[in-house]
Amino acid sequence: MKPAPFEYHAPDTIVAAASLLSELGEDAKVLAGGQSLVPMLALRLAVFEHLIDVGRIAELQGIERRDGALWVGAGTTQANLEVSTDVASTVPLLAMVTPLIGHFQIRNRGTVGGSIAHADPAAEYPAVALTLDATMQVASAQGTRTIAAHDFFDGLWTTTMQADELLVGVSFPIWDGRRGFAVEEFARRQGDFAIAGATVGVVLDDADRVRRCAIGLIGLGSTPERAAQAEGEVTGRAIAEIDPDAVGRLAMAGLESVPDDLHGSGEFRTRVGAAMVARAWTTASAEARRG
Amino acid sequence: MADVPVHVTVNGRSRAETVEPRVTLADFLRDRCRLTGTHLGCEHGVCGACTVLVDGAAVRSCLMFAVQADGADVTTIEGVASPDGDLSAVQAAFRDCHGLQCGFCTPGFVMSATAFLRDHPSPTDEEIRDALAGTLCRCTGYQGILRAVRQAADAARGGEQS
Numbered sequence: 001m002k003p004a005p006f007e008y009h010a011p012d013t014i015v016a017a018a019s020l021l022s023e024l025g026e027d028a029k030v031l032a033g034g035q036s037l038v039p040m041l042a043l044r045l046a047v048f049e050h051l052i053d054v055g056r057i058a059e060l061q062g063i064e065r066r067d068g069a070l071w072v073g074a075g076t077t078q079a080n081l082e083v084s085t086d087v088a089s090t091v092p093l094l095a096m097v098t099p100l101i102g103h104f105q106i107r108n109r110g111t112v113g114g115s116i117a118h119a120d121p122a123a124e125y126p127a128v129a130l131t132l133d134a135t136m137q138v139a140s141a142q143g144t145r146t147i148a149a150h151d152f153f154d155g156l157w158t159t160t161m162q163a164d165e166l167l168v169g170v171s172f173p174i175w176d177g178r179r180g181f182a183v184e185e186f187a188r189r190q191g192d193f194a195i196a197g198a199t200v201g202v203v204l205d206d207a208d209r210v211r212r213c214a215i216g217l218i219g220l221g222s223t224p225e226r227a228a229q230a231e232g233e234v235t236g237r238a239i240a241e242i243d244p245d246a247v248g249r250l251a252m253a254g255l256e257s258v259p260d261d262l263h264g265s266g267e268f269r270t271r272v273g274a275a276m277v278a279r280a281w282t283t284a285s286a287e288a289r290r291g
Numbered sequence: 292m293a294d295v296p297v298h299v300t301v302n303g304r305s306r307a308e309t310v311e312p313r314v315t316l317a318d319f320l321r322d323r324c325r326l327t328g329t330h331l332g333c334e335h336g337v338c339g340a341c342t343v344l345v346d347g348a349a350v351r352s353c354l355m356f357a358v359q360a361d362g363a364d365v366t367t368i369e370g371v372a373s374p375d376g377d378l379s380a381v382q383a384a385f386r387d388c389h390g391l392q393c394g395f396c397t398p399g400f401v402m403s404a405t406a407f408l409r410d411h412p413s414p415t416d417e418e419i420r421d422a423l424a425g426t427l428c429r430c431t432g433y434q435g436i437l438r439a440v441r442q443a444a445d446a447a448r449g450g451e452q453s
Binding site for chain 1: 292293295311312313314315318334335336339342348349350351353354355356358359403407421422424425
């Protein structure tokens with residue numbers, strides 16, 4: 001037994017979970033799939049008096065279309081998302097990134113909400129949520145509210161959810177039209193967190209001009225990032241005239257907290273990041289042009 | 292800290308115990324059920340040696356508390372061979388192809404490969420490599436393990452060559 005002792009709670013409704021969170025406050029931590037939390041507990045990087053296991057709450061499960069978006073229950077496992085044809089057809093980027101998360105044994109337990117609430121800047125789902133402007137649905141004893149992705153990620157492993165709030169679902173907007181998506185990551189070993197990565201979504205108009213685009217950056221800051229300057233630069237332009245390498249370089253402009261550690265210097269990560277954006281841009285725009 | 296009741300079915304046998312919530316499924320299987328075939332290497336989800344099947348899904352038993360498995364059906368390496376001792380196709384292939392040497396990582400590889408081949412009966416070599424990437428071996432080398440999974444897949448499809 002490596003984790004420190006804790007009190008275990010297994011509510012079976014969102015209301016019961018919210019009530020426990022309200023009562024226990026900062027001493028409690030939500031346990032979802034546990035694929036990030038349990039290692040931290042085992043290494044005693046984190047210690048909590050109470051764990052609230054949300055794995056038995058049926059309301060947190062599900063993948064369904066709601067109001068023009070794809071709603072994914074926070075407790076839905078990554079493995080379930082990986083095999084969902086609904087996900088692949090409506091929010092392809094979500095399907096594309098899923099096989100890059102850890103290994104299949106991890107995805108059998110890891111959840112969509114767990115990954116997003118954990119808010120690792122090098123993780124795939126937070127980057128997808130930010131890229132697609134997803135909306136997080138959170139609940140507390142006071143009721144429910146929604147938080148836009150650009151207001152959600154607050155720093156390393158930190159979100160703007162309060163200690164008494166539970167992430168219950170995520171709405172991913174469904175992009176229509178001549179769309180293309182891609183993800184590119186560079187990792188030293190399969191299943192590792194990426195040194196750097198990029199997610200790209202592009203929509204073209206009938207004249208092959210960029211009507212809409214989004215460029216998400218993985219592992220290049222203390223949160224997932226959007227390359228807003230690069231997006232602004234290419235929107236409205238003819239896709240054939242856009243140099244993917246230039247998009248990659250531009251996407252690295254203005255990054256302020258690129259990790260610089262034993263896995264890679266900040267300079268190296270920035271070079272890798274530019275290359276990942278260029279590759280993802282190339283793939284996504286080729287797909288959009290075929291559409 | 293209150294202990295919690297845990298009722299699981301392990302390799303077809305019902306087990307009811309009361310444990311501390313912090314007991315991992317791996318420790319539960321090894322210490323309470325005395326099924327020490329599930330090996331613990333890193334105990335933080337990296338090495339894959341502790342992989343077991345929970346309701347059919349291959350999972351790291353070190354990254355799950357026993358109480359989270361309450362009500363589940365668990366299969367460990369001890370439950371893979373047939374009751375009369377005949378090795379499963381995956382186990383036999385590991386023996387045939389020198390897929391193990393010291394054997395420490397082998398339970399994890401066998402459990403992962405068993406689940407993988409059930410879900411992917413006709414895998415490519417690339418898919419096999421991907422499936423094996425979540426388990427670490429430090430002595431045998433991966434080539435024999437790869438060949439073993441390839442042989443088990445081919446055997447399950449009636450011995451046809453890939």
